[in-house]
Amino acid sequence: MEDFVRKLRERKAIAAGTEKDAAAQHQKGRLTARERIELLFDPDSFNEIDTLVTPRYESYMGGKGSRFGDGVVTGFGLINGRQVFAAAQDASVMGGSLGEMHANKIVKAMRMALSYGCPFVALNDSGGARIQEGVDSLGGYARIFDANCEASGVIPQLSVILGPCAGGAVYSPGLTDFIFMTENSYMFITGPEVVRSVMQEQVSQEELGGGRIHATESGVAHFLSRDDQECLLKVRELLSYLPSNNMSDPPYVPPRDDPERRCPELEELVPVDPQKPYDVREVIASIVDDGRFLEVHELWAQNMVVGFARLDGYVVGLVANQPIHLAGTIDIKASIKATHFIRICDAYNIPIITLQDVPGFLPGTSQEYGGIIRNGARLIYAYSEATVPKLMLILRKSYGGAYCVMSSKGLRGDLLYAWPNAELAVMGAAGAVNILFRNEVKAAEDPKARSRELVSEYQEKFNNPYVAAARGLIDDVIEPRDSRRVLVRALHVTLSKRDRHLPKKHGISPM
Known part of the structure; x- marks a missing residue:
């Protein structure tokens, strides 16, 4: 009994973290693992599991083997009133390095989340594989990857990078649905030292794999935040749009915005002249409930806009061409961005609304050599495969193959509309x-x-929508001011599609 009490007291002391460890974290502008847990979950709702787990090879830990938890905090609690599982790596214990028992804790939490149909959030802050444990640590990563693949498309998986994430560790986030990064976090396969010695390239951690690089250049990061606090609040916001699992509907929120509200401002927002640009995000804000739109991949492939909103209280996914970037043309990056988002929506029963204003695919040797045919085909496949309601509104231009690939009737789009000035043709x-x-x-x-x-x-x-309407390729030509109420009515009728709520249809494979 005395030994048990001693262990509990020791665990509590370790759980609080030493003042030195906490101070070091705060100096870097980062929170401790438990501070992050407290910020992520609803107050007093988190329940920790496996708190007494210790490293298997204590003799290699330099006297640190008695620190319970093995460098990761796992458990479950409420986020926005719904059950969520999480694992938060603790950089104050052996640098958050991953060993066998550390990995076992994460995998156990992931499989519990899968069994109970709850989202899983991984808070990454680790120095990588624990060298002292050798191949056992590598085997731990493989088990985590396998659990990621098994849960893919069944429960939402979110990876939050709040410190270092290097080597094999990066592939677990790469297998999840969404990746969040802060400006002082980084991800890379090999660090600057290896790049310098092997490739003779001089590069810093931030230039190689910083949060901003992955949000703007590689597209690895879906969301970028200034610090831990902003990042974790954004995680909570994203979860408010996602269902707990693929057999559930996304959370419905009773709307305050009138579903019959007209949008006369749309007639001014979108210029009649097809050569003049505008910001499609303003169109989205006009149509959706309360103008609230959570954009995904905001800083990457900006000629395509994707994200979540609500329409009459129901969660919808928006896919829209962005005329202020590359005239809204579809290139390789835009194809990858839209494809991944469409598959997310389809896996989690989220209706897709497409706003078209597209002059075509971006031409040029860089696009052809880079595989625009392959990536454009992925976009076609994603739209065709999707079984959720698919609504489409043509705002202005819809030319050539770009018309075909974005939720057209040929790809089983449900209800399609166009504004009177829309142009539908092979080309201008x-x-x-x-x-x-x-x-x-x-x-x-x-x-x-x-x-x-x-x-x-x-x-x-x-080059007008009435030709397409006469042939049944669009369902109606509507006035811009009626866009919201027409889409609301279309959403209500298509929500009853009979081929939804299937068992796992597919995983969200990396694109």
Whole structure:
């Protein structure tokens, strides 16, 4: 009994962390593992498990083997009133390095989350594999990867990088649905020293794999925050849009915003001139409940906008071309971004609303050599495979193959609408006239005037939504101000699609 009490007291002392360890963390602008847990979960709701676990090879720990928990805090609690499991690596214990028992704790929490149908959040802050444990630590990473794959597409998995995450450790976040990073965190396969010695490249940790690099250049990070506090609040916000598992619906929130509200501002936000840019996020804010939109991958592939919002209280996923970046064309990065997001929505029963204003795929050798055909095909596959409600609204341009790949009728889009000034065609009128009537224009007394005349005729006959509506390729032509109420009504009728709530359809594989 005395020994048990002694162990409990020792555990509590260790759980609090030493003043020195806590001070070191705060100097780096980072919170301790338990401070992060307290901030992430609803007050007084977290229940820790496996608190007495110790490293298997205590003799290699330099006297630190008696520190219970083995460098990671695991357990469950409430986030926004719903059960969530989590694992928070504790950098104050052996640098948060991963050993056999450390990995076992994480895997146990993950499998419990999977068994009970709860989201899982991993708070990463680790020096990597525990060298003292050799291959046992590597085997631990493999078990974590396997658990990630088993849970993929069944329960939401979120990775939060709040410190170092290097080597094999990066692949667990890479297998999860969303990755959050802070500006003072970093991820890379090999560190600057190895890069310097092998590749003769001089690069810092931040330049190689800092949060901003992964949010803007690689696209590895879906969200970037200034510090731990902002990051964890954003995790809570994202979870408010996700269901607990793939057999549940996303959380419904009774709306304050009138579902019949008109949006006259849309007639001013989107210029009639197809050459003039605008910010599609303003269109989204006008249509969705209370203008609230959680953008995913905000800083990467900015010619495509994706994210979550609510429409009459129901969670929806938005996919939209962004005319202020690359004129809203679809390139490799945009294809990857939209594909991953669509598969997330489909796995977790979230209806998809597509806002189209796209002149086509981005041309050029860099795109062709980089595999735009393969990546564009992935986007097609994702839209075709998705069984959730698929609504689409054409705001302005919808040209060529880009029309086909974004939720068209041919890809089993449910209800499709267009604004009166929308242009649906193989290409723009000027390009079409240049190909079809080149000789006629050259032979005219005034080629420029004849070209303008032919462009106007082509525009009137072919480049308008009424031709597509007459052939059933879109369901209706609507006024911009009616966009919200039309989409709300369309959402209500399509929510009853009969091919939803299937057993696990697929995992969210890296794209």
